Amino acid sequence: MPSSxxxxxxxxxxxxxxxxxxxxxxxxxxxxxxxxxxxxxxxFTETNPQTYQGIRQxxxxxxxxxxxxxxxxxxxxxxxxxxxxxDQAKYSTLAGQLKLTETSxxxxxxxxxxxxxLDSFFNAFQTLSSNPSDLSIRSTVRDAASSLASQFRSLxxxxxxxxxxxxxxxxxxxxxxxxxxxxxxxxxxxITAAEGAGSSPNDLYDQRDTIVRQMSQLADVRxxxxxxxxxxxxxxxxxxxxxxxxxxxxxxxxxATNTIDENGLKIRITGGEIGGSFDALSKLSGYQTNLDTLAxxxxxxxxxxxxxxxxxxxxxxxxxLAGTSAADMNLSDDVKASASNIVAASLNAPGDGSLxxxxxxxxxxxxxxxxGSTFGQYYKDLAIGVATDLNTAQGAADAQTAIRGQIDAQxxxxxxxxxxxxxxxxxxxxxxxxxxxxxFTIMDxxxxxxxxQFGR
Amino acid sequence: MRISTDYQFTSSTEQMGKALxxxxxAGQVVQTxxxxxxxxxxxxxxxxxxxxxxxxxNNQQYQQNIKLVQGKINSSESAISEVSDLLNEARTLTLAGxxxxxxxxxxxxxxxxxxxxxxxxxxxGNTEYVPGQYLFAGTQVATKPFTVSGGVITYNxxxxxxxxxxxxxxxxxxxxxxxxxxxxxxxxxxxxxxxxSGGNLNKLGTxxxxxxxxxxxxxxxxxxxxxxxxxxxxxxxKQLGTQEDSLKSRISDNKDADLSxxxxxxxxxxxxxxxxxxxxxxxxxxxxxxxxxxGI
Numbered sequence: 001m002p003s004s005x006x007x008x009x010x011x012x013x014x015x016x017x018x019x020x021x022x023x024x025x026x027x028x029x030x031x032x033x034x035x036x037x038x039x040x041x042x043x044f045t046e047t048n049p050q051t052y053q054g055i056r057q058x059x060x061x062x063x064x065x066x067x068x069x070x071x072x073x074x075x076x077x078x079x080x081x082x083x084x085x086x087d088q089a090k091y092s093t094l095a096g097q098l099k100l101t102e103t104s105x106x107x108x109x110x111x112x113x114x115x116x117x118l119d120s121f122f123n124a125f126q127t128l129s130s131n132p133s134d135l136s137i138r139s140t141v142r143d144a145a146s147s148l149a150s151q152f153r154s155l156x157x158x159x160x161x162x163x164x165x166x167x168x169x170x171x172x173x174x175x176x177x178x179x180x181x182x183x184x185x186x187x188x189x190x191i192t193a194a195e196g197a198g199s200s201p202n203d204l205y206d207q208r209d210t211i212v213r214q215m216s217q218l219a220d221v222r223x224x225x226x227x228x229x230x231x232x233x234x235x236x237x238x239x240x241x242x243x244x245x246x247x248x249x250x251x252x253x254x255x256a257t258n259t260i261d262e263n264g265l266k267i268r269i270t271g272g273e274i275g276g277s278f279d280a281l282s283k284l285s286g287y288q289t290n291l292d293t294l295a296x297x298x299x300x301x302x303x304x305x306x307x308x309x310x311x312x313x314x315x316x317x318x319x320x321l322a323g324t325s326a327a328d329m330n331l332s333d334d335v336k337a338s339a340s341n342i343v344a345a346s347l348n349a350p351g352d353g354s355l356x357x358x359x360x361x362x363x364x365x366x367x368x369x370x371x372g373s374t375f376g377q378y379y380k381d382l383a384i385g386v387a388t389d390l391n392t393a394q395g396a397a398d399a400q401t402a403i404r405g406q407i408d409a410q411x412x413x414x415x416x417x418x419x420x421x422x423x424x425x426x427x428x429x430x431x432x433x434x435x436x437x438x439x440f441t442i443m444d445x446x447x448x449x450x451x452x453q454f455g456r
Numbered sequence: 457m458r459i460s461t462d463y464q465f466t467s468s469t470e471q472m473g474k475a476l477x478x479x480x481x482a483g484q485v486v487q488t489x490x491x492x493x494x495x496x497x498x499x500x501x502x503x504x505x506x507x508x509x510x511x512x513x514n515n516q517q518y519q520q521n522i523k524l525v526q527g528k529i530n531s532s533e534s535a536i537s538e539v540s541d542l543l544n545e546a547r548t549l550t551l552a553g554x555x556x557x558x559x560x561x562x563x564x565x566x567x568x569x570x571x572x573x574x575x576x577x578x579x580x581g582n583t584e585y586v587p588g589q590y591l592f593a594g595t596q597v598a599t600k601p602f603t604v605s606g607g608v609i610t611y612n613x614x615x616x617x618x619x620x621x622x623x624x625x626x627x628x629x630x631x632x633x634x635x636x637x638x639x640x641x642x643x644x645x646x647x648x649x650x651x652x653s654g655g656n657l658n659k660l661g662t663x664x665x666x667x668x669x670x671x672x673x674x675x676x677x678x679x680x681x682x683x684x685x686x687x688x689x690x691x692x693x694k695q696l697g698t699q700e701d702s703l704k705s706r707i708s709d710n711k712d713a714d715l716s717x718x719x720x721x722x723x724x725x726x727x728x729x730x731x732x733x734x735x736x737x738x739x740x741x742x743x744x745x746x747x748x749x750x751g752i
Contacts, residue, residue: 032461039460099496107495108502108711115506119513126517130524130620130630133589133597351589351597351631353618360621363514376510384503387495394496405470409463416460420744427748 002050002060004447010063011440017044017064018433024069025425028417036210038415040202043067071202074414078209081407082216082223086271088400089217093276094283095393097166101284102390104158107383114155114379117148118363125360132344132353133312142331142339145320149329152295156326159288166277166284171251173274174260177218177240178248180211181233185246187211188230195229220271236267258282283389288326290382295326297369297378301362303332309343309355318343468736475732479725486722491713501710508710512703514624519696521620522689525630529689531591532632533682535580536675539641542573542580543672546645549573550668553652554661563652570649574642578602578609581638592634602638609642611635622692628685637678641671 021042031037045067049059107113124144128137187208194201208231215221215233221240224232233241238249252261258278259266269275299321306320318341319332334341345352363374370378485491495502549566552558558566581602583591593601593613601613617629644667651660 102494102496105495107506108492109494115510116513119510123513123517126521126621127524129618130521132595132618134586345595347595347616349595349597349614349616351593351595351618352616353620357619357621357627364624376507380503380506380510383506384495384499387499387502390496391499405467409457409467412460412463413458416458416463418459419461421458423744423748 002052007443011436011443013063013065014436015433015440017066018429018436020066021429022426025422025429029422032417032419036206038071038073038206039417040069040071043070071205072415077407077411081411084400084404084407085216086220088397088404089272090276091393091397091400093273094279095390095397097162097280098390098393100162101386104155105383105386114151117151118375118379120144121148122360122363125356128344129353129356129360132356133350135340138339138342141342142335146331149321149331152326152329156291159284163281163284166281167253170253170274170277173218174249174251177215180215181240181246184208184211184231184233184241191229216272218272219269219274235269237265238262238267287382287386292325294378295329296324297367298375299323299329302359305355305359306343310345310348311341311343312350314348471732472736475729479729482722482725485713485718489713490711492711505707505710508703508707515696515700515703518622519693522622522693525620525628526689528585528630529682529685531585533679535583536679538580539577540675542577543668543675546570546573547668550648550660550664554657556657560655567649567652570645574645577638577641578604594633607646609639611639632678632682634678637674644668644671
């Protein structure tokens with residue numbers, strides 16, 4: 001026979017177990033909107049049975065106990081989420097920055113693009129060639145040349161500014177990454193302590209996973225969990241977090257190689273927002289190189305012809321443009337001083353427009369320095385190159401957003417809280433608690449009967 | 457699949473956002489009538505459009521060039537036709553001078569008339585198409601081309617033409633060189649004057665008349681040359697006009713929206729948005745809690 005209080009014990013255990021279960025369920029309900037929260041569930045277990053010798057041997061079940069409060073989380077999905085998050089953040093950052101570049105080029109959306117200015121420039125020389133002795137048409141030519149040069153300068157300045165912007169963004173985001181690494185190191189310490197004491201700190205795991213998600217937004221970090229519960233975080237060859245704590249990543253950006261210089265070690269970040277900004281930097285510097293090549297070729301070709309011709313007063317040797325790149329392209333001092341220094345004639349004859357015609361025909365000339373393209377084609381390839389890069393980045397960002405959404409749906413399917421489900425559980429545990437309470441009352445009555453009836 | 461409550465809401469929000477974005481974009485196309493607003497909307501079409509726009513800009517410039525050339529050639533043509541008239545007048549005078557019924561006094565009066573014709577001829581040779589810019593000086597447009605001193609005419613210009621592009625790779629002269637023609641006419645008339653003064657009636661009726669007919673022919677040939685150039689320019693203008701229309705319509709084909717298609721897409725997007733709104737509103741009305749607390 002079990003002891004008289006065996007039943008009371010069992011009822012008490014059951015009451016405690018169902019109360020705990022209701023607490024866990026309440027915690028799930030309370031955290032229904034908490035980002036990164038993984039639902040928890042109570043695992044019940046039977047307690048040790050007790051065996052007694054009657055006519056034969058009986059084994060009585062000992063009731064219930066809470067075995068564990070487990071956190072429902074799929075590690076594999078979490079890693080997949082981090083990876084797509086890195087790609088998604090990278091492409092949408094790149095697309096965001098290239099969108100600005102496209103706006104600066106201003107093709108189609110405005111009439112201020114370089115393609116229009118190039119056309120106007122060559123057209124002005126056509127007009128001059130048909131009316132070479134006209135002084136007022138020279139002003140038109142000067143305006144067209146000046147506006148072409150200023151468009152080159154402003155686009156070049158925009159590109160430089162965007163590069164500075166991207167660099168600043170990288171620096172600030174490395175700062176954020178380092179802050180997050182420090183937080184992970186702190187949580188690591190608490191987790192190892194708790195695990196050492198034999199408990200599983202679910203809230204700390206959630207917090208740490210949430211921070212890793214944030215870090216994946218920034219860079220292509222890799223994680224590993226050691227046997228004592230420490231999470232290690234790496235980015236390229238740099239260890240951000242290990243058992244020893246957080247190791248901040250340097251903010252020395254090497255613009256020549258688009259890497260981060262960590263005491264001579266080149267750290268290359270290829271994912272997340274930082275990776276996207278590095279991609280943007282390398283694209284922008286490519287655009288700028290091409291723009292400079294184009295500007296310098298325009299200056300050289302136009303000046304070579306222009307300086308060989310005769311101005312209206314018979315003088316010769318005037319350049320039209322000054323500068324060597326898009327950034328410093330401008331009108332030459334001669335032409336700034338007077339529009340009459342603009343040259344239309346290849347002979348000393350005011351009615352000869354053959355040089356103006358030759359300059360206007362540069363438009364259709366394929367140039368070795370521009371890989372056999374004309375000015376217009378070369379520029380068009382550059383502008384459409386930007387558009388294609390942007391279009392590709394946007395497409396990739398959209399695709400990655402969709403994939404991330406699907407993975408998030410799977411993560412949520414596993415870890416997310418469903419209120420209907422929790423309400424059902426709450427009801428279930430409530431009814432169980434009521435039954436256990438009733439059981440307690442009955443046991444109490446039985447014992448009180450024994451004590452009162454037999455104790456007289 | 458298990459649906460978490462939070463996901464139900466976030467995914468609803470996302471779907472609403474997507475549907476709204478689609479409707480907004482479709483609406484923008486309908487409002488502006490432009491399908492490719494930025495090159496990245498359709499890089500291929502944008503590349504075609506940029507090429508066509510540049511071709512259109514060239515085309516319009518050629519048309520403008522032709523107008524300028526036409527202006528100069530028209531002025532030249534009317535000047536040369538006046539030279540023809542002057543030659544007719546001179547021929548009539550020479551014929552009358554060769555007739556024995558006129559006395560020397562009459563012939564002297566004719567000399568004075570021929571001199572006036574010569575003056576007019578030189579004036580025509582020095583025509584300015586804008587003040588200070590001479591039409592018949594070759595490319596030395598700032599130099600007065602013809603000067604006369606003691607019955608000798610001198611040409612101070614050059615014999616170059618200024619060529620203007622009127623179509624890709626095709627140039628036309630915008631001026632005619634007439635120094636030889638004007639000099640010949642002037643000298644022929646000088647001979648006529650000498651023969652009138654000297655009473656050389658026989659020569660007037662034969663050699664001089666032939667000489668006038670000779671320069672008349674040259675003048676007519678020059679006029680014909682100018683006339684055919686004008687015709688050619690007219691034809692080129694027409695051709696450029698046709699090309700311009702075609703370029704504009706191709707730009708529009710690549711860049712602009714097909715309005716009926718755009719409106720259809722807008723309507724579809726609007727329906728989709730309404731459907732999403734309706735389901736989101738309906739979906740969030742049911743939950744177990746609501747039943748338990750006596751809702752609905």
